[in-house]
Amino acid sequence: MGIRTGAQYIEALKSRKPEVWLNGKIVENILDEPYFKQPAQEIAKLYDMQHDPVYQDDLTVVCEETGERMATSFLMPHNYEDIMKRSKAFEVVARQTFGLMGRTPDFLNTVVTSLAQNSWFLRKYNEDWATNIENYYKHLRDNDIFLTHAIVNPQNDRSKNSHEQADKYTHLGVVEERPEGIIVRGAKMLATLAALTDEVIVYSFPGFAPGDERYALAFAVPVDVKGLKIICREPVQDGTRSTFDHPLASRYEEMDALLVFEDVLVPWDKVFLYNNVEAANLLYPMTGIAEQPAHQSGVRGYIKLKFAVEVACKVADSIGADQYLHVQRDLGELIQNTEVIRSLLRTAEHEYTITEYGEARLNPVVLETIRGMMPDMYPRTIEVMQTIGAGGLLMMPTEADFLSDELRPTIDRHYGGRAGIDAEARMKIFKLAWDLCGEAFGMRALQYERYYTGDPIRKRAIFYNKYKKENALDLAEAILAKEDTIKEPQTN
Numbered sequence: 275m276g277i278r279t280g281a282q283y284i285e286a287l288k289s290r291k292p293e294v295w296l297n298g299k300i301v302e303n304i305l306d307e308p309y310f311k312q313p314a315q316e317i318a319k320l321y322d323m324q325h326d327p328v329y330q331d332d333l334t335v336v337c338e339e340t341g342e343r344m345a346t347s348f349l350m351p352h353n354y355e356d357i358m359k360r361s362k363a364f365e366v367v368a369r370q371t372f373g374l375m376g377r378t379p380d381f382l383n384t385v386v387t388s389l390a391q392n393s394w395f396l397r398k399y400n401e402d403w404a405t406n407i408e409n410y411y412k413h414l415r416d417n418d419i420f421l422t423h424a425i426v427n428p429q430n431d432r433s434k435n436s437h438e439q440a441d442k443y444t445h446l447g448v449v450e451e452r453p454e455g456i457i458v459r460g461a462k463m464l465a466t467l468a469a470l471t472d473e474v475i476v477y478s479f480p481g482f483a484p485g486d487e488r489y490a491l492a493f494a495v496p497v498d499v500k501g502l503k504i505i506c507r508e509p510v511q512d513g514t515r516s517t518f519d520h521p522l523a524s525r526y527e528e529m530d531a532l533l534v535f536e537d538v539l540v541p542w543d544k545v546f547l548y549n550n551v552e553a554a555n556l557l558y559p560m561t562g563i564a565e566q567p568a569h570q571s572g573v574r575g576y577i578k579l580k581f582a583v584e585v586a587c588k589v590a591d592s593i594g595a596d597q598y599l600h601v602q603r604d605l606g607e608l609i610q611n612t613e614v615i616r617s618l619l620r621t622a623e624h625e626y627t628i629t630e631y632g633e634a635r636l637n638p639v640v641l642e643t644i645r646g647m648m649p650d651m652y653p654r655t656i657e658v659m660q661t662i663g664a665g666g667l668l669m670m671p672t673e674a675d676f677l678s679d680e681l682r683p684t685i686d687r688h689y690g691g692r693a694g695i696d697a698e699a700r701m702k703i704f705k706l707a708w709d710l711c712g713e714a715f716g717m718r719a720l721q722y723e724r725y726y727t728g729d730p731i732r733k734r735a736i737f738y739n740k741y742k743k744e745n746a747l748d749l750a751e752a753i754l755a756k757e758d759t760i761k762e763p764q765t766n
């Protein structure tokens with residue numbers, strides 16, 4: 275089939291009935307549900323863009339194997355040119371959603387592509403696992419499937435491993451093997467956009483201990499597989515708020531969900547790893563499933579940061595506050611942050627290496643530096659936006675107020691900004707800012723930057739320990755190695 279259109283994506287959504295729980299009820303029809311309607315349209319636009327001559331050469335490439343177009347995020351990178359093609363595609367998608375949708379289809383496309391490109395690793399343990407992931411990659415690529423993923427155990431008792439939790443199947447594990455596949459039971463989180471995707475892939479961060487064998491697994495199933503409950507969090511918008519009042523929350527809500535597997539059958543040909551603690555712990559370090567998606571997230575995060583910084587600048591400019599030195603200092607800092615991330619991205623891409631299996635990988639130290647800095651830089655941007663917007667962020671009439679003929683002249687008199695910024699223009703900027711720095715939508719977007727790929731605290735500690743192991747600290751060693759004499763005290 276090759277690349278899908280938005281209409282084909284929507285048709286696929288209509289064709290199935292996953293068990294999606296929202297506000298205590300099963301959602302009968304996803305697309306009739308106001309919470310999902312607009313976000314589904316935003317995803318559909320991305321599929322349509324693949325057919326738009328303006329974007330097609332960035333978002334798609336011709337697949338050497340099938341001769342059909344495929345999403346660029348399915349391109350296995352072998353050289354610098356491939357890296358930069360992928361980078362451009364990530365950027366086009368991110369710009370379309372202002373970086374606010376983190377789990378657009380390109381994200382998991384890169385995960386499965388890197389797993390398939392590194393199937394040699396799975397083959398070391400089991401020939402079938404490697405064949406299964408290679409076939410799954412082709413299935414996604416050739417049908418342009420939209421995936422969600424759930425890789426984290428729910429927060430139950432974090433001081434204990436999976437096999438030590440109160441219930442054997444609090445965390446997702448294998449119940450039994452059958453001739454047709456494995457039966458899995460338990461929960462995984464935090465499947466963003468699950469209700470709007472076609473299939474889910476499950477795997478895990480490292481951290482398995484002996485005894486955790488039943489939890490050491492990776493597989494994929496359709497989201498409407500029998501026995502899978504998709505339990506959505508509380509929505510951050512009600513699906514009816516106007517685009518004037520909530521320009522971002524009304525469009526880019528990415529619903530997150532807990533996935534509960536109640537004796538779900540996973541066919542053997544969709545099992546990529548099972549019952550092997552060592553393989554599960556080495557999956558991340560060996561296959562590039564940290565680095566390749568980190569390229570997508572780095573580009574997307576850069577666009578989101580740049581967008582938020584530009585909104586902060588507009589807020590300051592609209593009320594003339596950027597005439598003050600301390601405001602200029604803060605905004606200057608934010609702009610420099612975006613330049614740091616942009617430069618790091620270019621460095622990571624430029625300093626690629628080719629693995630012994632022919633995969634082009636970006637510089638992992640630089641990628642991880644981006645990952646480490648964003649959880650500081652993004653919240654800092656939001657803080658500056660809150661500080662400059664101050665009380666004005668709370669003092670905004672609604673669209674309904676603007677539509678009142680009686681109130682409108684008063685609004686026009688009292689809500690305008692500096693010369694040249696009328697009430698409507700200023701309110702549009704402030705409402706944009708409030709969605710980012712005040713609304714639940716914005717707080718989720720902030721939490722996303724902190725946690726979307728693991729705990730930033732432990733990630734930085736891991737980064738330090740790895741850096742220490744791999745770097746000789748040459749400069750410090752050089753001065754320490756210099757012939758130095760501690761002068762004996764003179765005794766005569």
Ligand SMILES: Cc1cc2nc3c(=O)[nH]c(=O)nc-3n(C[C@H](O)[C@H](O)[C@H](O)COP(=O)(O)OP(=O)(O)OC[C@H]3O[C@@H](n4cnc5c(N)ncnc54)[C@H](O)[C@@H]3O)c2cc1C
Binds near residue numbers: 425429464722725
């Ligand atoms: C908005 C959003 C969207 C997300 N989307 C997805 C998604 O689509 N798919 C997906 O799979 N995941 C997703 N994630 C989940 C993400 O992967 C996790 O949030 C992240 O890995 C952190 O895990 P946690 O939330 O369980 O926090 P925890 O690991 O429970 O950490 C909580 C706190 O306890 C501390 N802590 C816990 N355990 C330890 C330990 N062993 N040692 C030291 N300190 C510890 C941490 O430092 C932290 O301060 C998303 C998260 C967010 C916020």
